[in-house]
Amino acid sequence: MKNENKVLACVDRSHFANTVADAAAWAASRMNAPLEFLHILDRHPEIGSGEDHSGAIGFDAQEHLLKELSDKDAEKTKAMRESGRLFLNGLRERAIAAGVPAPDTRQRYGHLEESLAEQAAGVRLFVLGRRGESAETTQRDLGRNVENVVRALHKPILTVTENFKAPEHFMIAFDGGEVTRRGVEMVANSPLLKGIPCLLLMAGKPDPDAPKKMEWARATLEKAGFSVSSEIIPGDTETVIARIIQERNIDLLLMGAFNHSPLRRLFFGSRTNELLRSAKVPTLLLR
Secondary structure, rough: OOOOEEEEEOOOOOOOOHHHHHHHHHHHHHHHEEEEEEEEOOOEEEOOOOOOOOOOHHHHHHHHHHHHHHHHHHHHHHHHHHHHHHHHHHHHHHHHHOOOOOEEEEEEEOOHHHHHHHHHHHEEEEEEEOHHHHHHHHOOOOOOOOOHHHHEEEOOEEEEEEOOOOOOOEEEEEOOOHHHHHHHHHHHHHHOOOOOOEEEEEEOOOOHHHHHHHHHHHHHHHOOOOOEEEEEEOOOOHHHHHHHHHHHHOOOOEEEOOOOOOOOHOOHHHHHHHHHHHOOOOEEEEO
């Protein structure tokens, strides 16, 4: 798929894949954009037969053993690809049932961040799960790849939680900086969130220019047809955001990442994870 406006859903072999598929299908339908599912395979699958190959062996035996191991490697790789194909077909059918006309699927070997960065030029929106295959075994709240992927990409990324549902209220964590201003303009010009009530929230240290910045954001969204409410709440940014999400039944959070603003620190170290854990709602991250 070479379309430069596609939604790219990155999936792995976990039950969280259905959540990613549902969110990606929703986004693709809202934006009338092509949808592609991408499954990254490990370049070097481990081969563990349980057989004991230790001890001194002759040259002929060693050559035979190497060939046997190579054949097993090839068989396992083939099995992985076939299993992955069936897995992707299941997600494709799920997206079609959700109204996406012709989702595409692709498998490739490589590392997640590198593979997604290579695809970025043709992608309008990335979708990935907060948790994945590794988190199923460790029971971590966040998959280990989330922050690395956010750092590697420079396109909007929708990170989703389990049991995705179409959002009915969304919130923009707005700080008046360049990235979140671009985020407001993106929301205003995109069909993704049209018709969904918006809460503009500015949290953190008091800013004398806050009312002026908020009025610009509110006016920009209202001109595009959005129903907007806005609030300026002093206090710890992470705490305020998490509290308002819970109190106002927000089902999607939009915020900037890696910008030079009060929100910048959210995306360095553990504070990012703390916010994403406490929010427990899909989050659209902007670069």
